[in-house]
Amino acid sequence: MSEDWRRNSAIVAIIDVALLGLIRAHDGKGTEGERLRTAKKALLGIDPPRGKPVDHDIPELLYMAREYAAERGPSAFDEAYTPYWPDADESKFRSKTALAEEAIAARLRADPKAYVYNHAEKVRNLEKKFTSQRDGLLRLVVGWGAEAHDDIIGSQLRDLKVLMELLGIPFAVPSWPSRDANSLN
Numbered sequence: 001m002s003e004d005w006r007r008n009s010a011i012v013a014i015i016d017v018a019l020l021g022l023i024r025a026h027d028g029k030g031t032e033g034e035r036l037r038t039a040k041k042a043l044l045g046i047d048p049p050r051g052k053p054v055d056h057d058i059p060e061l062l063y064m065a066r067e068y069a070a071e072r073g074p075s076a077f078d079e080a081y082t083p084y085w086p087d088a089d090e091s092k093f094r095s096k097t098a099l100a101e102e103a104i105a106a107r108l109r110a111d112p113k114a115y116v117y118n119h120a121e122k123v124r125n126l127e128k129k130f131t132s133q134r135d136g137l138l139r140l141v142v143g144w145g146a147e148a149h150d151d152i153i154g155s156q157l158r159d160l161k162v163l164m165e166l167l168g169i170p171f172a173v174p175s176w177p178s179r180d181a182n183s184l185n
Contacts (some may be wrong), residue, residue: 006046008136013058014156015044021157025170057126059110060103064130065137067099075142082135083142100126 005011016036023035030038037048069075071093075083094102100123107114116122130137157173164171 024172063103064099096127
């Protein structure tokens with residue numbers, strides 16, 4: 001895998017949720033968001049984003065990846081466990097725009113607190129993110145259930161909690177990793 005993990009919002013979201021588990025279990029100065037950005041800079045060299053807060057769009061991107069894979073059916077896998085469809089006729093499947101539109105609608109139905117300020121811009125951003133992160137997103141959803149991201153990440157966070165507690169370090173596992181990863185950036 002040659003992709004830089006820091007450019008994959010799904011992977012960064014996993015890091016965010018793991019760091020939040022430590023942040024929430026310990027008192028400190030500043031908001032959770034400020035503490036998260038400070039920790040990411042100090043530990044991983046990830047600079048805080050400039051401008052408006054970043055929305056990782058994790059629920060929408062995972063929805064797009066699940067639908068993308070479901071349309072194409074059973075996949076083959078390359079050496080990095082990235083699914084691909086060698087004989088797929090792409091003209092028969094929904095466009096990234098259609099997938100983005102459906103993902104936004106699904107998110108709004110599922111999360112009453114979700115809000116889309118500029119629908120056309122949101123669609124363009126989702127298309128761009130999906131294109132750049134497609135392989136990583138597909139690795140997260142192919143072969144897993146509908147709540148793959150939360151199931152996989154939740155399992156890993158529970159394991160991390162056990163390790164931290166063995167070391168005497170408090171750790172708080174979030175109940176909904178996708179929402180936590182999206183909420184503080």
